[in-house]
Amino acid sequence: MKLCIIGFGAVGKGVSRVISMKKEILKEKYGLDISVVAVTDRSGAAINPDGLDTDLLIETKEKTGKISEYPEYGVPDVTGIHVLNQVDYDCLIEVTPTNIDDGEPAKSHILTAMKDGKDVVTSNKGPLSLCFSELIEAANSNNSIFKYEASVGGAMPIINFAHETLAGNEISSVQGILNGTCNYILSRMANEGSPYVQTLNEAQELGIAETDPYQDVEGIDAACKIVILANSVLNMNVSLKDVQIEGISRITPESISLAKKEGFLIKLIGEASHNNLEVSPRLVREGSPFAVDGTLNVATLRTDLADDVTVAGKGAGSIETASAILSDIISIWKSSL
Amino acid sequence: MAISLLKKENGSDNMRLNLVLELLDVPGQLLDALDPIGKLGANIVAVIHQRDVKTERGTVPVHITLEGDEETLKRVLDSIEKMDIQIMEVDGVVKKEKITTIFIGNIVDQDLKETVKVLNNINGVSVADLDLKMSDNPTKSASRIVIEADYGIKKSLMENIKELGRSKGFLVINEV
Numbered sequence: 021m022k023l024c025i026i027g028f029g030a031v032g033k034g035v036s037r038v039i040s041m042k043k044e045i046l047k048e049k050y051g052l053d054i055s056v057v058a059v060t061d062r063s064g065a066a067i068n069p070d071g072l073d074t075d076l077l078i079e080t081k082e083k084t085g086k087i088s089e090y091p092e093y094g095v096p097d098v099t100g101i102h103v104l105n106q107v108d109y110d111c112l113i114e115v116t117p118t119n120i121d122d123g124e125p126a127k128s129h130i131l132t133a134m135k136d137g138k139d140v141v142t143s144n145k146g147p148l149s150l151c152f153s154e155l156i157e158a159a160n161s162n163n164s165i166f167k168y169e170a171s172v173g174g175a176m177p178i179i180n181f182a183h184e185t186l187a188g189n190e191i192s193s194v195q196g197i198l199n200g201t202c203n204y205i206l207s208r209m210a211n212e213g214s215p216y217v218q219t220l221n222e223a224q225e226l227g228i229a230e231t232d233p234y235q236d237v238e239g240i241d242a243a244c245k246i247v248i249l250a251n252s253v254l255n256m257n258v259s260l261k262d263v264q265i266e267g268i269s270r271i272t273p274e275s276i277s278l279a280k281k282e283g284f285l286i287k288l289i290g291e292a293s294h295n296n297l298e299v300s301p302r303l304v305r306e307g308s309p310f311a312v313d314g315t316l317n318v319a320t321l322r323t324d325l326a327d328d329v330t331v332a333g334k335g336a337g338s339i340e341t342a343s344a345i346l347s348d349i350i351s352i353w354k355s356s357l
Numbered sequence: 358m359a360i361s362l363l364k365k366e367n368g369s370d371n372m373r374l375n376l377v378l379e380l381l382d383v384p385g386q387l388l389d390a391l392d393p394i395g396k397l398g399a400n401i402v403a404v405i406h407q408r409d410v411k412t413e414r415g416t417v418p419v420h421i422t423l424e425g426d427e428e429t430l431k432r433v434l435d436s437i438e439k440m441d442i443q444i445m446e447v448d449g450v451v452k453k454e455k456i457t458t459i460f461i462g463n464i465v466d467q468d469l470k471e472t473v474k475v476l477n478n479i480n481g482v483s484v485a486d487l488d489l490k491m492s493d494n495p496t497k498s499a500s501r502i503v504i505e506a507d508y509g510i511k512k513s514l515m516e517n518i519k520e521l522g523r524s525k526g527f528l529v530i531n532e533v
Contacts, residue, residue: 195533271461272492302532
């Protein structure tokens with residue numbers, strides 16, 4: 021299977037690393053021979069129809085910051101769209117940064133690949149939360165397989181789990197902790213009684229919170245995931261503007277201490293049901309499935325046959341997210357056999 | 358469970374007990390709920406199971422009338438509770454559930470007393486406990502309100518609380 025990786029930040033490098041680690045096992049176990057034929061970043065691309073060296077891709081990026089510096093096969097100043105139009109590949113791995121204003125350039129990358137009948141795997145929440153139905157229609161009308169497990173909850177299995185393992189169930193709602201940064205901050209505030217700003221600063225120093233944490237702490241990131249879950253798991257047709265959003269920046273140590281007295285923790289909870297699309301701080305019982313510490317993500321799916329099913333897993337991290345992308349690649353491969 | 362609510366039937370040792378249970382609308386649920394009743398020696402006098410009548414949670418309320426001696430009926434109630442089947446009413450008395458909510462904001466300026474009065478005026482609702490924590494910054498004060506409400510109205514009550522808090526500029530933190 022020939023892959024084209026558009027975007028070579030933490031997730032793109034994670035995908036490359038995971039392919040290095042698993043290449044031989046994938047061949048033995050599934051007969052899947054992965055070859056990365058093109059990789060792009062802001063600097064340009066590295067392109068080799070016979071396959072690029074995944075370790076050298078990472079080394080080049082880490083040493084020079086530019087994938088176009090890849091020995092012999094580096095091409096400066098070409099765009100992702102240009103590469104997609106020029107290179108022969110089977111599956112696009114779209115892992116550029118999330119843009120929630122217009123979903124670009126990821127949206128164009130994905131649509132370009134689909135129009136050529138290529139399969140697509142993405143972790144990118146932007147286009148999924150802004151124009152989900154358009155992407156699904158494009159995939160269906162071009163016979164392209166579209167997978168996006170990594171867009172919600174990193175390594176926490178939820179979308180494919182709902183579609184495949186819970187097949188036959190009617191799922192009425194999904195509720196959960198969908199942002200690891202917020203969960204880390206609220207856990208620290210609960211454990212240490214520290215104020216919000218100080219805890220956020222510490223999380224930034226540790227690299228858990230972004231330099232600009234706005235989308236995480238104001239609930240936007242979790243809201244994007246709620247939109248994706250509402251559309252893909254509950255078959256709704258909604259976008260980001262339909263979600264009521266309240267973040268965690270107004271949470272105080274006083275409120276956390278009052279909650280604790282009654283046996284509750286405060287968590288940022290996303291909820292998707294046919295009556296409610298919401299991200300807001302909520303009270304969860306200590307000892308309940310939602311009482312998870314640190315950067316973990318957790319979600320409960322309410323079903324008609326299996327009752328409540330709860331899944332948990334690491335919500336971020338390049339290797340963890342790449343794990344979800346790899347599972348999508350394997351799934352596409354299996355369906356082609 | 359309030360065994361004193363059980364009523365004797367015309368001087369006999371047998372008592373009659375009316376229950377409303379909350380069941381999931383899934384095949385087998387009603388059978389599972391009825392199973393221990395016969396096994397424990399109580400008689401089922403009536404079962405009213407209308408699948409088209411739903412609670413706000415999407416579950417089905419099932420009315421069951423039982424007959425048996427006091428000890429047997431007590432065991433039946435215990436076993437239903439152990440099965441995690443929600444009992445909504447026992448002999449016409451609606452069970453209460455506790456709901457906790459937290460407000461963050463300029464609580465004192467926004468007249469907490471009035472907030473409590475509004476909540477107490479909602480049918481089937483009473484404020485059971487209130488705790489207040491002032492912050493150095495008055496706009497960041499927090500209060501925890503514990504409410505007792507008739508069984509089954511939790512979801513709509515939480516919506517009311519959210520609206521009430523928002524109208525006063527509070528951040529409202531409801532239960533999941």
